Amino acid sequence: MENLKSYIAEFIGTCVLVLMACGVAVVLGCNTAAGYVGTALAFGLVIVAMAYSIGNISGCHINPAVSFAMLLTKKMSVRDFVGYIIAQVAGALAGSLLLGLFVGGFDSLGGNVAQPILVNAYGDVGAQFVALIVEVVLTFIFVTAILGVTSKTENKAVTGLVIGGALTLVHLLGIGLTGTSVNPARSLAPALFQSFTGATEALAQIWIFIIGPMAGAALAAVVFNLLFKKSASAQAPAKTSESEPESKEENA
Numbered sequence: 719m720e721n722l723k724s725y726i727a728e729f730i731g732t733c734v735l736v737l738m739a740c741g742v743a744v745v746l747g748c749n750t751a752a753g754y755v756g757t758a759l760a761f762g763l764v765i766v767a768m769a770y771s772i773g774n775i776s777g778c779h780i781n782p783a784v785s786f787a788m789l790l791t792k793k794m795s796v797r798d799f800v801g802y803i804i805a806q807v808a809g810a811l812a813g814s815l816l817l818g819l820f821v822g823g824f825d826s827l828g829g830n831v832a833q834p835i836l837v838n839a840y841g842d843v844g845a846q847f848v849a850l851i852v853e854v855v856l857t858f859i860f861v862t863a864i865l866g867v868t869s870k871t872e873n874k875a876v877t878g879l880v881i882g883g884a885l886t887l888v889h890l891l892g893i894g895l896t897g898t899s900v901n902p903a904r905s906l907a908p909a910l911f912q913s914f915t916g917a918t919e920a921l922a923q924i925w926i927f928i929i930g931p932m933a934g935a936a937l938a939a940v941v942f943n944l945l946f947k948k949s950a951s952a953q954a955p956a957k958t959s960e961s962e963p964e965s966k967e968e969n970a
Contacts, residue, residue: 736813853930
């Protein structure tokens, strides 16, 4: 039953992320400074809101890349990882459906190719390779912030604020380059709905927004395991029974 509650929470959280944050991007656009900054803030604010509402239930991953990092750092089981991915993708699809209904169509949902410099150069292999690197680096920064702030229980009161701020930060740079994914579910679902209108560019480039974030998350997990866990083990005895119950609360 607890696992089911976590999956439902992840579904709701990812649905809200896509509806609200991608919705702001669609409504405001990123052609002006206000739209650009507003979109970045929307992603960060959704994370803050969800972290303090569903974080104590599922950890508020609402991102397959975050769940992948938690799996690699042994903060969740393979079974929960699979369940989270399914819930996140389903939530992103639900959020995309609602957003399409709200704005009267799905043609503008796959925003990865609307404005960004790199992925807008459709078919340019060099630009797409750089876009992939951008997604790896931005996800590494974002997930490193998550792993760092959730590694100490005394940070619990500010965890949502730190993670929301980190997501805002990577969006401020990444929107103009790739549209900023750092989240495969939030990119895949809108691209699928947009493809139903005949606009398949976003879906054709979705590999960038799946491979990049997952690779960035894996890199963050490796660095965390090498640096943080070694220093922590040298300073204090390893946790045993406490580590597993804390994992869902810590992973916002």
